[in-house]
Amino acid sequence: MFALLKKQNKRNAKIHFNDEQLKNFQELKRRSCNPPVLHLPDFNKPMRLRTDASKFAVGGVLFQVVDGAERPIAYTSRKMKSAELNYPTQQQELLAVVHSLAAFRIYCLDKPPIVETDHKSLEGLFTQKMSNRRLARWYDIIAEYQPTFSYLPGAKNGIADELSRRPDLQPETKFFHDLSVTSFDDTSFILALSEVATDTNLTTNIKKAYKKDREIQTIFAAIKRRTADPKSKRVSQQHKKYRSYSEADGFLWYQTPTDDVPRLVVPNDLMLRQTIISECHNTNYGGHPGAERTYLTLARRWYWSKMLKSIQRFIADCEPCRRNKPRLTKPPGLLEPLSIPDERWRSISMDFITDLPRTKRDVDSIWVVVDRLTKRCHFVPTSNTVTAGGVARLFIDNIWKLHRMPSNIVSDRDMKFVSKFWQYVFKSIGTKLSMRGTPSTR
Incomplete structure (x- = not known):
């Protein structure tokens, strides 16, 4: 197959592929991207x-x-x-x-x-x-x-x-991904990808999607006005906004001062973007890299708005990654029970029972306070709209008056307990507030 293609590679000769040579070219690409499938060992046969x-x-x-x-x-x-x-x-x-x-x-x-x-x-x-x-x-x-x-x-x-x-x-070897590409043509970027499908033309799909993308059409129009009348005030304002964009052969390119080469702009087409991400992430030679590595690879030749977020969403839904990749973070710790209090009413827990039928006294909630040692409870009627100051008043009248100030209070993340007022009160009386979201309060 390669010998037939080699004949076309002559000096100063134009390359013209016939059907057989094009078929051989596609087959070479397929074979280069699909190595032999690994075989499961049969331990009854010699290795x-x-x-x-x-x-x-x-x-x-x-x-x-x-x-x-x-x-x-x-x-x-x-x-x-x-x-x-x-x-x-x-x-x-x-x-x-x-x-x-x-x-x-x-x-x-x-x-x-x-x-x-x-x-x-x-x-x-x-x-x-x-x-x-x-x-x-x-x-x-x-x-x-x-x-x-x-x-x-x-x-x-x-x-x-x-x-x-x-x-x-091999030492002192320079690879293709370390070499800078200085020129582009209509098919240079498609050669970087394996064959997507036999009936799919990536360049045609990109150009078709350009026509449906209003933002890209606006950029194309701004580029035409910039070319026709570069001194116009309106063109000057748009030039600042779209100065990183350029048009060539019907394609939109994006290049900032830090980019070595221009990048092809991909229109706002979900299937098209997912196809490009899949070719870099899901194929045999891709190896299912992480979001940042996939982004760095694609960002060399492609560009679209919020590209990293698109890649993160795609990889988050990648089934092989979720099934096979190990956890990179520390495993969650074991639950630690609270220590048993030494005295009654030295450690209490409190919470609200809300959304009850409203009474004539405008009461629709119950404030529950439990002694963690004896499990004795206080049920204090209150309103769902009670403020931090109101809760402080209930605490003084019903708990502190009868059982003195506890040394430890366990509560949930209710705003009433973590408000600035409560923080100030607890700090002034030297009481420690433990939040239920920590392992020690579970």
């Missing part, structure tokens, strides 16, 4: 481990042969440490085996795995003389698994070879 080492990293793939086809179970790779970079080639290849066996320990302990490597000298590993303590330690680790070594030509060891040559593990 196969394919390893390799490069000059800077080691890698391995665990797989099984099912119905004549190799089904990958897991991948692993890591960068070599500074000391490991100086190992001879054989020891680097053996390091890849040791690392892969440790990574896939739970799969390889049940039955001896078959280790395939492109370094033929490892076939007679246990018959070789141990030249240093490091090899002796590795032999001891490998002996626990009792593997069988098998030679595999390097040309057939493609997967493990690629894992050991990951670009992000």
Whole structure:
């Protein structure tokens, strides 16, 4: 497929895709975004481990042969440490085996795995003389698994070879997302996305949604007036408001002085915005990142009002994220009961029973005060509209007069108890107010 596309890549030649080449291009995009699906291990069948080492990293793939086809179970790779970079080639290849066996320990302990490597000298590993303590330690680790070594030509060891040559593990490597893009065309932004659907044209949908978005139409009109008469006073006022916007090829672009490149403005279309967020968040290569990371990725090329809030709402409703991601905050603490008071009426709790039938005395509520030690109660009739001063008067006449001032009062978050008046009264008499919302009051 790639060979047919390569023919079009000639110097000073225009690119014209026919139906077959366009189909190959779409298939290449699909395959690049959809790696082989991992296979569930069958512990009744032997495990196969394919390893390799490069000059800077080691890698391995665990797989099984099912119905004549190799089904990958897991991948692993890591960068070599500074000391490991100086190992001879054989020891680097053996390091890849040791690392892969440790990574896939739970799969390889049940039955001896078959280790395939492109370094033929490892076939007679246990018959070789141990030249240093490091090899002796590795032999001891490998002996626990009792593997069988098998030679595999390097040309057939493609997967493990690629894992050991990951670009992000190679030192002094610059990636595409670190490079600045200096030019745009009609399809540059769509190439950054995988194929959304076979019957969907993202550029067409954006232009159609532009026509339905009044705010964007207003911006387009302001840009046209700015181009036609830049000295107009009205144009000058609108220029300050829309100076970060520009129009090119029917698309609206947004760029502030801090932006390296212009960003495509997405119209106020919920399905369109969710599609763009989904392509960055839900796909296999997306990895379901958090809201801030998704926003930073999208904000390089896209723009719409309240973009972060849209992404936060989308991720809050993402079922895989809610089901699989661990809690990042501390777990809630255990409930702590209140200590038992030492004396009667030294610790009381109080609350209101409201919305009762109104009496002739204009009473429709009951103020309830309970001694936490004896559970003796006072029920004081009052009104639902009683003020903080009125509650203070009830407290003095019915509680303080009979039982003296308590040392501790437990109440809910009622405004009557946390008003400035109550705070002043409690502070002046040295009484501590505990709120029911804290763990100690539950």
